[in-house]
Amino acid sequence: MKKITSFHYVSNFLVLFFSVFILTAQEKKTLEATRINTSIKIDGLLDDAIWHELPTYGNFNMYQPGNEGTITEEYRTEVKMAYDDKAIYVAAYMFHPNPEEILSQFSQRDEVFVQADNFTFAINTLNDGINETRFFVTSAGTIGDSSVTLNNQDFGYNVVFECRVSKDNKGWYAEYRIPYNALRFPEVDVQNWSVNFYRRLVKENETHTWNFIENGVGRETQYNGNITGVSNIDPPVRLTLFPFAQGLVTNFDGETESDFSAGMDVKYGLSDNFTLDATLIPDFGQASFDNVRLNLGPFEQTFNENRQFFTEGIDLFQKGGIFFSRRVGNGPSGSVGELAENEEVIEFPRRVKLLNALKISGRTKQGLGVGFFNSITERTFAKINDTVSGETREVLVEPLSNYNIVVLDQQFNENSSISIINTNVTRDGSFRDANTSAFVFNVADKKNHYGASGRAIASNVYENGGVTSGFLSELDIAKIYGNFRYRVGHDFSNTTYDINDLGLNFRNNFNNFVAGVSYEIFEPTNTFNRYRIGFTGRHNRLYKPNVQTSNTYNLDVFFSTVKRLSFGGNLGYNSDTDDYFEPRVQGRFVTFNENLGGRIWVSTDYRKKFALDAGVGYRNYFNDPQKNYFFDFSPRYRFSDKLLVVYRLDYSNINNGFGYIDNNDFNVFLGQRIVTNIENQITANYNFDPYKAIDLRFRNFWSTADYSDEIFFKLNDDGTRTRFDYDTSENNPNRNFNIWNLDLSFRWRFAPGSEATLLYRNQIFNLDEQSTIGYGESLNRLFNQPQQNTVSLRITYFIDYNNIKYWFDKNS
Structure with a gap:
């Protein structure tokens, strides 16, 4: 080799x-920001006198679903920008011929891609074409922020800023105040910033941008326009504190425990562009539950x-x-x-x-x-x-x-x-x-x-x-522009590669090759807003010994119509696969026969009150009795702009498959099994406004691994199997796994950066060997287990050092 x-x-x-x-x-636009000395009330009304005095910037361009087409006067967007010694101010005017038709679903912080129009102010304080901070607001008043760099948009990024919206018979309006401690910029006399503005119209299925972005070439951040006029501003002391307190009461199996904790998160600007984030005495008691499953695999x-x-x-x-x-x-x-x-x-x-x-x-x-x-x-x-x-x-x-x-x-x-x-x-x-x-x-x-x-x-x-x-x-290595694209690649690992102390890797010892081609459109046709067809082939080998483990070929298709109906699927073929991990013994492998299968799916228009996501799949193994069936079904209904309920059912059945059950010093034992999984999930959100909401999250996962046909094997050195009379009295491999999680919470963002959350959590779990019982009986067994009930209240408060300093200076 x-x-x-x-x-x-x-x-x-x-x-x-x-x-x-x-x-x-591409020729870039230029926006001149104006320094102001008068205060602006952030209420979304845009009735402050200063807004009438500032220059207006408009002439937005089509971006999605494609660059072609023009924006009519009745859908025009205009922006204005100002700044003072403490913050940046942006006014956005989104005109609309029928404002009553603007979708305005309520949601909470960072949930900006719902059925509501939105506006985005994207600023790059380094003007490097790569790094960008985006500030979102929806037509219902929900705000969000993200940090963008190369291929990543991070909505985990959170800073404190203000934005309010209003509506009238001409459209809707947004008014921003971005304090300087929410940005990182150099301490220079004249700032070199860039900006773009995005307006998303959900009902019309369009996105407009201030500076033109060419679809399919480069990244959005490379198309920003320039900001001039920002000078003589000093980065403030970027010190913000987030003290929190949490009380918790837990009841489990008749025993009640209570706990109180307090701590603080700190953000401190070490310099113009560097920030320290620290969590002192952390408490993650209100983190979401994990989607635990029955794990039959080697990882x-x-x-x-x-x-x-x-x-x-x-x-x-x-x-x-x-x-x-x-x-x-x-x-x-x-x-x-x-x-x-x-x-x-x-x-x-x-x-x-x-x-x-x-x-x-x-x-x-x-x-x-x-x-x-x-x-x-x-x-x-x-x-x-x-x-x-x-x-x-x-x-x-x-x-x-x-x-x-x-x-x-x-x-x-x-x-x-x-x-x-x-x-x-x-x-x-x-x-x-x-x-x-x-x-x-x-x-x-x-x-x-x-x-x-x-x-x-x-x-x-x-x-x-x-x-x-x-x-x-x-x-x-890839061709990354145009309708037709391709890539080739190589992945290698030796036998001792291990990063699992602070990283995550399941496999090592491989020497794999991949090649793929795809064709997609970036301008809508009469039928499709977008479609993509891709084909990928992989040749997989071990590094030591130098042997082939499998070849795989996959075809993927995606289509989205002009009426927002999306559908697609995949078809995949796997050759005979030598799996060196399933036996759990170094150097041994089990051969899984060649197989062919795939999945088709459909997703209807989310703009309608009722929408549906569904998929169905099947995989057939050649020269082997194993067959896999699976489907998913997820209807959603938006009762109003305040209430959305989503249900999801996932079902899978692996019929006559086989896998590891045990090993000793001489042999590895496998068993033929029927594995059935049923997962039910319900999420419901009632939003009183963009600051208060009740959230329900429910999940029940049931899984069985049934070996009751009592067909067992001994693994041969060449990866094949030989029937074996395995004694299950010492190690019964049958499994009945059932878990229930329910979270009901009330969230209230009572001030910028400050939030209170009241959470009720209910958890039940059961694992036994009754693999032949039905779903109903398994639930009965589950509810006979002790339940854990938890009630917790967490309050986090935002403190800005600059506000404290200003308050003391004012009083003195």
């Missing part, structure tokens, strides 16, 4: 980097991050994909070790307590992003009981641990970046430590015609006095 060396990656990168072209720049079950500190402003730390935030404060990394014959574990902690965490991030005027992350978790113990003497002892399963990340990210050419990132986990004592480093690049030529991306990662695990090193590399 030809060895992949770092020289190949460097040479490919240099060829692409130096084969840049001169960009024929750990993972969940999305629901803790705000770890979802806000983490774009830099996600470079290279080697940071998985759920590792911090997750389950212990150690075990209880060998137990005596009469000992048993009576308490093993599910979580490790997070003591504190901080992150520092920012970007220089030269486009260099710098990030530092640190968190500390406390010592955690399991309890062991001696069933003879009755004595208990504690075993340390997680020592005092420190997690660090350092990242440098250099951006250039308004469309490219290269990054270096390092993660480190240090545990006190003789526990496992880890260190991982990555080089990441995402580059394109100046015309945005061709691009390349990739990463090279080195992992090091320190354990038992030794170090185990591993390596992974990825490279993709």
Whole structure:
């Protein structure tokens, strides 16, 4: 096999980097911001005298569903911009011939893509064509904000700003106040900023932009217009405090416990463009529940991050994909070790307590992003009981641990970046430590015609006095413009690659190749607003030994009509697949037969009160009795602009499949099974206004793994199976899994940046071996289990140092 060396990656990168072209720049508009000395009342009415004196900017362009077409006078949009020593002010006039027809569904903070028109003020204070802060408002008054950089838009980004809206017989209006502590900009005499404005008309299915954006070429952030006139402003002291208090009462199996906690999140501007975020004495008791499932596979079950500190402003730390935030404060990394014959574990902690965490991030005027992350978790113990003497002892399963990340990210050419990132986990004592480093690049030529991306990662695990090193590399080269596009790529990992102390990887030891082509339209036709057809082929191999594991081919299609009916599907073929992970024994593999299957789906127009998402799929295995069936069904009904209810049903059935059940020193045992999954979810939102809402989130997941046909196998060395009379008396593989979660909350954003949340949570769980019972009987068994009921109240208050300083200065 030809060895992949770092020289190949460097040479490919240099060829692409130096084969840049001169960009024929689209003419950019210019907006002159006006300094004002009079105060503006932010009420959305735009009746302050100053707005009548400022210059108006309009002549918006078509952006979606395509660039073609003109915007008539009756749908025109106009903007005005002003600033003073404390903030930026923006007025937006969205004219409409029939204002009563403007969709205006209520929603809460950051939920801006609902059935309501919206307006976006997008500002780039570095004018680098890459980084941008966006401030949204809907026609119902909901505000939102996001941070945009290259391929990512982060709605976890949250700052405090004001915006109000109003309506009359000519249209609707928005009035912004963006305080300077919500932005990062250099301390210079004259600011070099850029801006664009977006207006989304839901009923008309159009998006208009102030500065023209060419569909299908480059990124939106490269098309901003220029802002002139902003001078002699000083970045304020960016110190904001978010103290919180939380009270909680929990009842479980007849026992009631109560708890009170308090803490604070801090944001501090270390310099013009760098901010420190810290959480002191954190408490994540109101984080959303995890979507737990019955896990029959060889890999750990993972969940999305629901803790705000770890979802806000983490774009830099996600470079290279080697940071998985759920590792911090997750389950212990150690075990209880060998137990005596009469000992048993009576308490093993599910979580490790997070003591504190901080992150520092920012970007220089030269486009260099710098990030530092640190968190500390406390010592955690399991309890062991001696069933003879009755004595208990504690075993340390997680020592005092420190997690660090350092990242440098250099951006250039308004469309490219290269990054270096390092993660480190240090545990006190003789526990496992880890260190991982990555080089990441995402580059394109100046015309945005061709691009390349990739990463090279080195992992090091320190354990038992030794170090185990591993390596992974990825490279993709693609044509990134035009209707017809293509890409080729290569993924490689050796057998010892492991980033799971602070990252997430399920597999190593691979040497895979991929190629894909696609065709899509960027201008609507008479029938379709958009469609895309893509085909991808993969050739998968092991690194050691150098053997093929599978070939896969996938066809994906997506269509969206001018009447907002979307539909599509996928068709996939897998060759015989040698799975080296399912046996759970190093060097062994099981062969899954070739198979063909796919899914088709449809999504109706969300602008209507009733809409439906649905899909159905099937997969057939050749020369094997396994067949997979699955469907999903999700109706939604918008009773009014205040109340939306969504129901979702997911059903899947794997009939006559097989998988791992056990192994000993000599053999791996597999069993034929029927796996059935039924998941019911209900979400309901009642919004009193953009500041107060009642939210209901319900989930019931039922799964069975039924081996009652008693067809068992012994795994052969060549991956095939031989029938075997497996004794289930010692290890019954049948499973009946049922879990119920219900969250009912009332949220009230009672002041800018300040919020109170009252939450009721109900949880029930059951796992047994009754795999042949029906759904109804499984629910009965579930409701016979002890329930956990929790009521909590959390209040967070926003404090701006500048307001305190102003208040004291005024009083003095």
